[in-house]
Amino acid sequence: MILREAVELLKADVQYTQSSQLEVDISTARASDLMSEVLADDAVPDILLTGLCNSHVIRTASVFGIKAVVFVRGRPVDQKLIDCALDENIVVMTTKDSLFTSCGKLYTAGVRGVTENLKHRDSNK
Amino acid sequence: METRLDKTLEILFELKVGDAMKKDIVTVKPDDSMGKLNEEMSIHRISGVPVVEGKKLVGIISISDLIAWLTAGVKDSKVMEWMVKDPQCLYADQPLIHAIKRFDQLRFGRFPVLDRESGELVGIITNGDIILGTLKKLEQDYNEEEVRQYRASHFFEDINADHLDLTLAFIITGKDFDHAGRASTTMKKNLKRLGLQPEIIRRAAIASYEAEMNVVIYTDGGTMKFTVNDEKLTIIVKDRGPGIENIELAMQEGYTTAEPWVRELGFGAGMGLPNIKKCSDFMDLQSVVGEGTTLKIEIMTGVQNETKRINPEAQS
Numbered sequence: 001m002i003l004r005e006a007v008e009l010l011k012a013d014v015q016y017t018q019s020s021q022l023e024v025d026i027s028t029a030r031a032s033d034l035m036s037e038v039l040a041d042d043a044v045p046d047i048l049l050t051g052l053c054n055s056h057v058i059r060t061a062s063v064f065g066i067k068a069v070v071f072v073r074g075r076p077v078d079q080k081l082i083d084c085a086l087d088e089n090i091v092v093m094t095t096k097d098s099l100f101t102s103c104g105k106l107y108t109a110g111v112r113g114v115t116e117n118l119k120h121r122d123s124n125k
Numbered sequence: 126m127e128t129r130l131d132k133t134l135e136i137l138f139e140l141k142v143g144d145a146m147k148k149d150i151v152t153v154k155p156d157d158s159m160g161k162l163n164e165e166m167s168i169h170r171i172s173g174v175p176v177v178e179g180k181k182l183v184g185i186i187s188i189s190d191l192i193a194w195l196t197a198g199v200k201d202s203k204v205m206e207w208m209v210k211d212p213q214c215l216y217a218d219q220p221l222i223h224a225i226k227r228f229d230q231l232r233f234g235r236f237p238v239l240d241r242e243s244g245e246l247v248g249i250i251t252n253g254d255i256i257l258g259t260l261k262k263l264e265q266d267y268n269e270e271e272v273r274q275y276r277a278s279h280f281f282e283d284i285n286a287d288h289l290d291l292t293l294a295f296i297i298t299g300k301d302f303d304h305a306g307r308a309s310t311t312m313k314k315n316l317k318r319l320g321l322q323p324e325i326i327r328r329a330a331i332a333s334y335e336a337e338m339n340v341v342i343y344t345d346g347g348t349m350k351f352t353v354n355d356e357k358l359t360i361i362v363k364d365r366g367p368g369i370e371n372i373e374l375a376m377q378e379g380y381t382t383a384e385p386w387v388r389e390l391g392f393g394a395g396m397g398l399p400n401i402k403k404c405s406d407f408m409d410l411q412s413v414v415g416e417g418t419t420l421k422i423e424i425m426t427g428v429q430n431e432t433k434r435i436n437p438e439a440q441s
Contacts, residue, residue, distance in 0.1 A: 035391035036338075039331050040400040052391045056338075059306035060391070063313065063330040080303065088310065 001026055001109050003068055003091065006047065009105050012070060012093040015077055016085040024067055028114040031103050035060040045114035049102050053077060055084040062088035072099045134222075136262050142224050143217030145258025146238045146248035152177045155184065155205035159194045162186060162204055173249075175237045176208045180245040182237050184208035216241045217248065221255055228252055278320035291319075292352045297337055297364075299346035302390065308349050309334040319353060325426055329358055332404040332422050335397040336362045342387050343367070347417070353426065357406075360422040368414035376402070376410070 004022040007014055014022070030045035032038050033052040038060060047068045050057055053075040061069050068091035071077060077094060085092045095102055107113075151169050153162050153176055165174060166188065176184035186208040194207050215224050215236045227236065238248040280291065293315060295308035313330040321329075333349065340347045340362060347364030369375050376398050383393025402408045407423035 033391060034388075034394045034396075036335065036394045036396040036400065039335060040396040040403070044327075050391075054302075054390060056302070056306060056391055059310060059334065062310055063306070063327075063334040065327055 001111065003047070005109070006068075006070075006106060006111070007093060009109055010070060010093070010095040010097055010102055012095040015092040015094060016082050017091045017093075018089070021067065021089075021091050026068075026106075026111055029103070029106055029111050030066075030114050031099055039064055041115060043114045047106075047111070049099060049106075051075065051099055053081070055081045057081075058084040058088055058090050058092070061090045067091060068093070070095060070102060072097060072102050133259060133263060136259055136266070137222040137225065138220050140221045140258055140262055141217060142215045142219045142221060142238055142250055143248065144262075145221055145224075145254050146217070146250040147254060148248045150175065150246070150249045152246070153186065153204050154178065155203065155208070157204045159191070159202045159204060159207060163191060166191065173235045175212075175246055175249060176204055177246055180243075182212070182214065182239065182246040184210045185212040185235075185237060187234065212237060214239050215250060221258065224250060224255060228255075274318050274320075277315075277318035280319065288354070290352050290354045292350060294351075295349045297340045297347050297349060299341060299344050299364075301341060305338060305341040306334055309337050312351055315351075316353070316358070321353075321358075321426055325358070325424060328404040329360070329424050332401045332424070333360050333362075335401050335404075336360065336420055336422070338392055339397055340364045342383065342390075342392060344417070356426065358424045358426050360420075360424075362418075362420040362422075364417050366415060366417045368416055368418055369410070369412040370414055372410055372412060 002022070003024050003026050006012075006026055007022065024046070026046045028043070028045045029047045029049060030038060030041065031049040033050055035052070035056055038048065044065045046066070047070060048057070048061055048066045049070045049072060051072050053071050057069055058081060071092070071094045074094060074096040077092060082092065097105070151165055151171060151174055153165060153174050155176055155178060162174065166172070173185060173187040175182055176186055184205070186204055190207045190209070194202055213227070213231060213233065213236060215227060215238050217238050218241055224236065235249055235251045237246055238250055239245065240247045293312065295311070297308060298304065309330055312333060313326060316326045316329060333351070337349060340349075344364035344366060347362065350361045352359040352361075374380050377395070378399045379395040381393050381395035387393035398410070401420070401422060404424070405422040406425050409421040410418065412418040
């Protein structure tokens with residue numbers, strides 16, 4: 001699915017984006033509140049879902065190469081975070097759904113966990 | 126990926142009316158004759174003229190007003206009798222996007238531009254000026270970034286020496302979470318301009334970001350030094366303490382001494398150091414308790430080969 005469809009599915013408010021960024025393809029996702037755990041992964045997810053709401057999430061996304069971040073449970077995002085997203089060109093959206101529900105919706109739509117993909121590949125070896 | 130259209134929108138917010146307006150403007154006075162206006166308009170090939178008294182704008186008169194006067198066949202008429210009084214204006218400090226909206230709403234051919242503080246007339250703007258101003262800025266920005274990337278990616282070819290090291294240093298302030306990560310993200314952009322491979326840049330960014338966060342979280346501050354040459358990228362991170370008691374333990378995945386507030390920020394899972402090791406080709410950690418820690422990371426780059434691959438046409 002493309003990011004624009006994910007926005008609709010999660011009924012998310014897009015806080016920062018450039019129009020073309022919503023057209024990118026989303027096939028893998030990662031959900032975590034532990035940024036250092038995300039950074040230690042072997043594969044880069046297309047989208048990151050988190051309940052953690054500070055500008056380090058954006059920095060982590062930028063450093064790791066993640067295109068979009070979904071902040072769950074309707075957490076308010078502050079200007080510092082938006083400014084950071086602007087600098088790093090990361091799509092920022094918020095949804096009222098919980099982390100569990102958001103992941104469930106994306107999974108149903110065909111998005112898969114990035115680490116799960118890896119394990120699947122490893123077990124095929 | 127940023128498209129040209131997004132860039133244009135950004136420029137329309139960034140550029141001010143004052144940047145795009147015409148500054149050398151032809152004006153007439155309220156008691157000038159309509160005959161004089163007719164002359165001015167045909168000499169300068171313009172279709173609208175602001176009417177000023179001193180430096181104060183009192184009206185605007187356009188070619189349609191001139192035609193109305195000619196049709197009426199009144200002789201010895203003055204500008205003030207035919208001009209539009211108290212015309213709609215723009216201010217020089219308004220963003221260009223605002224001007225576009227006004228043109229769209231009112232369908233005027235031009236707007237006089239005033240200085241907000243003095244209220245004096247400083248210029249005039251037409252739709253054409255907006256297009257020209259935007260294109261100029263677009264071209265300028267494009268050239269600047271192109272030159273930057275070109276210069277940076279050719280750095281190692283244009284500067285001659287038997288051995289060349291480019292060193293960039295950053296100061297890291299302890300406990301300053303608002304700016305934590307700045308050195309790593311800035312360096313990531315620099316490495317991109319230098320033309321390094323994306324995979325190398327990603328590993329360097331992750332390793333340096335983890336190291337930078339460690340300095341911010343656990344120490345009173347320190348420095349980060351990035352040295353790039355044609356064979357490798359070296360990152361040296363030094364802090365002023367407190368130092369690591371047991372390095373072997375610290376290197377274990379999951380081991381952490383982080384306090385709860387660090388975890389609330391999404392860090393302190395005991396993954397930092399192992400992750401740095403994973404991202405680097407060589408890693409060395411030296412620490413003296415009470416004095417400080419020095420971390421050395423090396424990532425093999427092969428800069429020269431890489432720039433040649435990216436800019437094959439530049440190799441003559």
